[in-house]
Amino acid sequence: MADWTNIQNANIEPGAPALSSVAFAFRDNPVAIAEGAAGAPRVQNAAIANSAVTTLKLETAERMTTANVASNTAGLGRGAVGSYAFLALVSGGSSGGDTKAGSGLSYASATSEGGVSSTGSPSGTWRNMGNTLSTGSATVFLRIS
Amino acid sequence: MIEYKNPCYNENGTIDVEINHPDFGWIPFTADPDDVEPHGRQMFADLKDEAAPYVAEEPTDGSLD
Numbered sequence: 001m002a003d004w005t006n007i008q009n010a011n012i013e014p015g016a017p018a019l020s021s022v023a024f025a026f027r028d029n030p031v032a033i034a035e036g037a038a039g040a041p042r043v044q045n046a047a048i049a050n051s052a053v054t055t056l057k058l059e060t061a062e063r064m065t066t067a068n069v070a071s072n073t074a075g076l077g078r079g080a081v082g083s084y085a086f087l088a089l090v091s092g093g094s095s096g097g098d099t100k101a102g103s104g105l106s107y108a109s110a111t112s113e114g115g116v117s118s119t120g121s122p123s124g125t126w127r128n129m130g131n132t133l134s135t136g137s138a139t140v141f142l143r144i145s
Numbered sequence: 146m147i148e149y150k151n152p153c154y155n156e157n158g159t160i161d162v163e164i165n166h167p168d169f170g171w172i173p174f175t176a177d178p179d180d181v182e183p184h185g186r187q188m189f190a191d192l193k194d195e196a197a198p199y200v201a202e203e204p205t206d207g208s209l210d
Binding site for chain 2: 077078079080081099100101102103104121122123124125144145
């Protein structure tokens with residue numbers, strides 16, 4: 001790996017002696033930038049053309065593949081952002097698409113008698129992914145925050 | 146820290162607050178010290194001293210004059 005060398009103005013001003021060390025820096029600094037050497041300037045986002053970075057340039061685990069999305073989704077715990085839950089409305093009403101604070105909801109289950117039982121409120125913010133609800137009824141919610 | 150307003154304890158001991166989400170705008174949020182998400186636990190820690198106390202709703206007897 002090439003080292004980054006700061007080239008002093010005094011070494012490149014008119015009349016300055018031609019030093020071998022400066023010549024090495026001219027040769028090695030572009031390599032140091034490309035390799036990300038300590039002290040070297042980093043390539044900024046603006047220097048990369050739009051759509052220039054393709055999937056194959058990413059680590060395998062970071063690619064937006066079906067397998068990775070499915071695996072990461074399966075890795076979500078209960079109550080995590082991005083997870084779904086069957087939740088009952090504690091009070092008030094909720095239309096499909098509404099957002100609700102977790103305290104207004106309760107983890108629910110459908111009973112064998114055809115009703116809904118629920119206990120324990122989730123954290124965060126949830127979006128109603130089902131239909132209009134009244135107090136005590138339940139549907140599927142998605143945690144969005 | 147994310148922009149927020151109206152933090153208030155609820156009957157569960159967690160804190161209801163409105164947050165200005167970068168993608169969804171102002172949304173209701175429940176900050177919980179036991180949240181599985183770190184940002185929820187952090188928000189509770191940040192708001193626990195300033196959140197308004199919980200005030201139970203007055204029961205209604207269902208009769209109107």
